[in-house]
Amino acid sequence: MDEIDQTIVNLLRTDGRTSYAELARRVGLTAPSVQDRVTKLEKSGIITGYTALIDAEAIGLGITALIGIIPDNAADHHDICERLRAIPQIESCYFLAGVECYQLKVRVPKMGDLERLIHRVGAIPGVAQTRTTITLSTKWEDRPQPVPFELAD
Amino acid sequence: MDEIDQTIVNLLRTDGRTSYAELARRVGLTAPSVQDRVTKLEKSGIITGYTALIDAEAIGLGITALIGIIPDNAADHHDICERLRAIPQIESCYFLAGVECYQLKVRVPKMGDLERLIHRVGAIPGVAQTRTTITLSTKWEDRPQPVPFELAD
DNA sequence: CTCGACAAGTGGACGAGATCGACCAGACGA
DNA sequence: TCGTCTGGTCGATCTCGTCCACTTGTCGAG
Structure with missing residues (x-):
């Protein structure tokens, strides 16, 4: 969990549907490596899922x-x-x-x-x-x- | 807001990153029409956003x-x-x-x-x-x- | 009954994104 | 010095997202 991971997590919390390509542009990496990081964040239990926010x-x-x-x-x-x-x-x-x-x-x-x-x-x-x-x-x-x-x- | 919209909302709440193509398969429509429905759900304020769930x-x-x-x-x-x-x-x-x-x-x-x-x-x-x-x-x-x-x- | 308007879908085309495998560079320990 | 591991890039390929033209069904007006 370094600074790049933090940025990715913050971006995904703000918009959970941000594409890997977009994340990659924001953090200055390529899409595959971002995808790799996200997969690791999911496997390690830091990211537990994604959800749509609904007006109850x-x-x-x-x-x-x-x-x-x-x-x-x-x-x-x-x-x-x-x-x-x-x-x-x-x-x-x-x-x-x-x-x-x-x-x-x-x-x-x-x-x-x-x-x-x-x-x-x-x-x-x-x-x-x-x-x-x-x-x-x-x-x-x-x-x-x-x-x-x-x-x- | 019909039954299909409800299914879409439920699917997106379960996994906010589900692709339009996947949603389309689940509800028996094509991707463009699902996208159209989702856009309307967002514009009408039913879906207010998407977020990654994080282990605090x-x-x-x-x-x-x-x-x-x-x-x-x-x-x-x-x-x-x-x-x-x-x-x-x-x-x-x-x-x-x-x-x-x-x-x-x-x-x-x-x-x-x-x-x-x-x-x-x-x-x-x-x-x-x-x-x-x-x-x-x-x-x-x-x-x-x-x-x-x-x-x- | 017919017509036009409108809402909601479909299908095709094309550019963008996702994903995979091969390869590369630096860190580290034997 | 040499494997090996980690984390990255690059390019190929397949899928997805998105736009647009066309179709279908509904409904009210004439």
Whole structure:
């Protein structure tokens, strides 16, 4: 992971469909060597994939909410995690240091869907309590910050 | 936005670098017409961009935290928002219904960076209090849920 | 019913990009 | 000094992206 790799990663975060030829021009190499570097970045797990960014509202997911989970003492975290993973509406799941030991980011089309979702999460064994906060607006999301300085490979 | 558009969106969310030719094969159209559809999806704001997914730890952003902001009564939200936007470490910013009216997701290399960041956010005029939670692990993040049913265009 | 307009696809042509193998240069250790 | 390894270039070839002309189907107006 040298400076050129960082530039490539930054370019691909800005536009994930940039062609190898274009990347090559930007970093001053040829297309095959850039392709080689990108392949290595993918294999080593630094680049984990590519995705199109979608306006959630435009595809009918107009409601975003954050759900905090307070577990009970007997909670089997591995089990909770698997059950959460099975719920497609949960887009992100963080394990936190605090009383609310999980936070979920969920997206649903309608309020009714959110209500059902909360009940479903609350019914998972080991979940003592949930606390839901509706997001009124998403100011921004998943903004890529440039890859920083010195990195171990 | 018909069924074919939905398939295209789902395919591009799964792999944002899928070629038009490949998309065309998957949906049973020719490449030019798929390209035409994708262009329209981009212009209409449904697809807002493409990005490479990066393992944050691998690029030196080993620490993720959630910061809640409690504003004071005199808070100028537009100003707060702009000042938050100027901080690159804030990857996401949600405006919430609740006492904590913003939640930030931030990523930094080291604890010291997080401390500085918290001070910087706390110093913004209109911010009465902040509450930071460290994430111990990210179970998953930004998992695309398939585009659902009936959609207005 | 016919006509024209429009939206959405198709097919072909051509330039650009992706990809592969062969080759090259510098770094490094035996 | 000599292999060997890494990371690069170059050129050939195949695929892809993109433009344009043409076709088809739908629909409302006359």
